[in-house]
Amino acid sequence: MTIVSVLTFAMLGGGVLLALVRLSRGPSLLDRVVATDALLVIISAGLAVYAALTRNPTVVPVLVVVSLLGFVGSVSVARYIGGMLLESADDGRDVGLPLAAEAAPENDPATADGTTAGTPTEGGRA
Amino acid sequence: MNDVDSVADVIAVACLLVGAFFCLTAGVGLLRFPDVLSRMHAGTKPQVVGVLLIMVGAAIRLTGSSVTWMLLLVAAFQLLTAPVSAHLVSRIAYRRRHVRRDLLLVDELGGGPRARPGAPRGDEPADGVDQAGR
DSSP: OHHHHHHHHHHHHHHHHHHHHHHHHOSSHHHHHHHHHHHHHHHHHHHHHHHHHHTOGGGHHHHHHHHHHHHHHHHHIIIIIHHHHHHOSSSSGGGTOOGGGGOOOTTOGGGTSSSOTTOOOGGGOO | OOOOOSHHHHHHHHHHHHHHHHHHHHHHHHHHOSSHHHHHHHHHHHHHHHHHHHHHHHHHHTTTSTTHHHHHHHHHHHHHHHHHHHHHHHHHHHHTTOSOGGGOSOOTTSOOTTOOTTOOOTTSOTTOOOTTOO
8 A cells, every 4th residue: 555655646746746847947828827737637636646545535625626726727827818918919028928928939930930039920920 | 544455445546546647647748748739738638537537546435425526526627627728728829829830730720722811810700800900
């Protein structure tokens, strides 16, 4: 049983660490949203594993809250920050977004043909 | 830690292990894949399966207590909310071109050879009302 708990928590912790690396590296806001979503779901999975292995049902309501929170967070960020990004003519800083919200993705061909990195304008689209 | 003492516990522990492995693959895919859409694919799909397996395992282990329905509620909620958030995030990602177009095999929103100039693209409303002034 100890082996099972060590294995399970090691795999969950590895998933959390990799999601945290993606959360810190970005490069765009949407990558961070996806990573945060994955992080919250893995955290709720870890709580469920703890509840199952110890037969301790007291953390199960926390599970419902964390699951709801992940959904509300990703949807609100995608809806409102994404709407602000669509309204802005530039890279989002003119509507009050931080710089990291609109960083160029790695190896993006759209940023290689004239448009500078971080400012994808509509010029790339005919 | 209680011991594993029945067949149901073995099944539950197997579900927990496989679910945790799926969560690990979600993390690996998030780190390794090249753009937002493929990262979202890696981050949501194995995650939903993993969370479903973990909830089933926990429900088997917690049989008899009053919180089993809550675990299944969390699982059903994951199934309901994952497509919604994935749809919103991928729509914004496509419009802001966080998508590696050179990796796409089929781009049904991109117009294609028959697209006229000035025609509405597939990812914007067909009535042409565009509030962003494009």
